[in-house]
Amino acid sequence: MDRGELEAKRLTPAGERILSAASALFYERGIRTVGVDAIADAAEVTKKTLYDRFGSKDKLIAAYLEERNRSWHRFLDEQLDARDPQTPEEVILALFAALSDWMAESRRGCGFINASVELAAPDHPAMPTIVAQKQWMRAEFVAQAELAGFRSTGELADRLLLLHEGALVTYRVAAMEHAPEVAHRAAADLLAAWPRV
Template identity: 35%
Template structure:
């Protein structure tokens, strides 16, 4: 699952100027990559001065972290909505998440997972960006783990790892397939096969 539009709105209560900078950064970072987009280009797109930009984001890395936080907040809210719509239905929730991943991959401008892309651009595993990516992935794995518990899966470690791999692979396939290389029933069937094996 990945946001397909600006996620700067996820930071409720912040100044309109900060929102505008985040919106410009979100669109450009996701479309072109973090390293390819300079602070000067974001400043121009957001129509702010350098002084204003650096008052809100002292470094570009601060902006990258805010961008990832916005993407993470959006995804957390979407997962929470999916779960609240299906109380007591972990199978339905997992199916809905898989369908949402496929829907996102078919949307215009989809470029895959923003967290995987960001990790690829920051080689140092101790960099704050990599920590932000790891925290988001830990959260998502935690959601899957909770759903596996609800499904009665006892030894969940292998199934959990396989479901995360399926999610990552689906995002890549969706992007490389140009919006037509991934079907919801394929992803759902693969996930069900993983869970069925784990429940034996």
């Protein structure tokens, strides 16, 4: 799967510590509850260093989500390499299977969904990354559906995305630990019944 290059901007060692600390704190505690003082303390830098490296908390939030997006793509690459799907249908189902493994390590649910709820403002510097991450997932479903020869690939991708994202929300909000597995089975049933060209 061609995801394009997701290059991280080169950071100084202090910048890397800031981003690492912010990423852990934002995900575990929530973006709005974590202040720059806590991030600077965790990164063992001054607030001035934090602002010198990132400019503002909002830009640091955007950098956190960009790095989380790169981590998600690396994880999917590893999962697909390990699962070695042979058909487009198997790729789609592997993306759902990977969700189970990802969520096992991400107890607070999807960082992008969590951030979108906390940030809300459509002009926040992090919103383009959040939107692009979800659009990419849908585009991947469309691409694989086209390769598989399904009809109405946009509609199929919409349904697959709703299953995928619904599993993320249900896992987090309803504490349904098996939500990714339920979504995987539902996706398999959907693919089996979907008409082909």
